[in-house]
């Protein structure tokens with residue numbers, strides 16, 4: 583009975599969190615994020631099933647011409663307000679192997695909300711993340727990868743026009759570091775495209791990025807170089 587009540591509370595709070603992002607209500611989002619903490623709900627679950635879910639709905643509303651740029655940006659503001667409260671409480675998974683990641687959104691692409699959520703999940707895995715930001719020149723990915731020799735290079739693209747840049751980065755990095763593991767993602771990307779471009783992995787959502795990273799490392803048979 584009590585367990586059922588807790589379950590109902592959790593569902594309600596996560597739904598409120600998602601709705602506050604969709605309705606671009608910054609204060610409601612903060613209040614729902616604080617409730618997540620008060621009720622002992624897993625903050626990582628709240629980021630995925632609340633904030634991310636809400637922002638994905640915003641994407642659909644934009645595609646359906648129900649939302650425009652202003653609404654989308656206000657929703658992102660609500661999402662980040664909630665994330666600011668939840669992120670410090672997201673528990674790092676100590677049981678995973680250490681890994682270093684380089685991540686960024688490809689040149690010409692200023693979309694970074696999805697990429698930032700993927701980064702949060704890598705942080706939560708306890709991995710060291712070098713975030714290059716958005717609209718990252720192709721050479722910069724290569725330079726950073728050569729500098730830190732990351733276990734995984736993760737690239738995001740949200741537009742069909744910019745995603746070809748990822749193919750170029752992959753071949754540029756491969757010619758310097760053939761064994762570098764590369765994961766790509768973003769709305770126009772599929773697993774088939776990822777493999778066609780020569781990437782080692784793909785994840786459809788931030789929630790799947792860590793397990794995909796672990797699979798990539800396991801498949802490669804390489805030991806991770808760890809945090810540095």
Ligand code: B12
Nearest residue numbers: 641644692693694695696738741742767768769785787788
């Ligand atoms: C928000 C948004 C914007 C914001 C970006 C704000 C920001 N700082 O990110 C603003 C308003 C600035 C914007 C601008 C533009 N946008 Co816009 N935008 C969107 C919108 C509505 C939502 C994207 C989003 O944040 N979704 C929510 C997040 C949570 O989901 P996500 O991004 O998909 O990320 C998830 C996964 O894809 C995955 N993932 C993402 N990256 C990675 C990386 C890795 C390694 C992995 C493993 C996984 C992964 O995990 C994420 C979390 O689960 C989409 C529509 C849509 N349905 O996607 C259009 C959309 C992407 N935009 C589009 C366009 C065309 C533009 C503009 C050119 C518009 C214009 N005419 O000016 C400009 C481009 C500016 C530029 N040079 O980049 C088009 C792209 C079309 C195409 N196929 O090429 C879309 C699809 C809208 C449309 N239907 O036309 N946009």
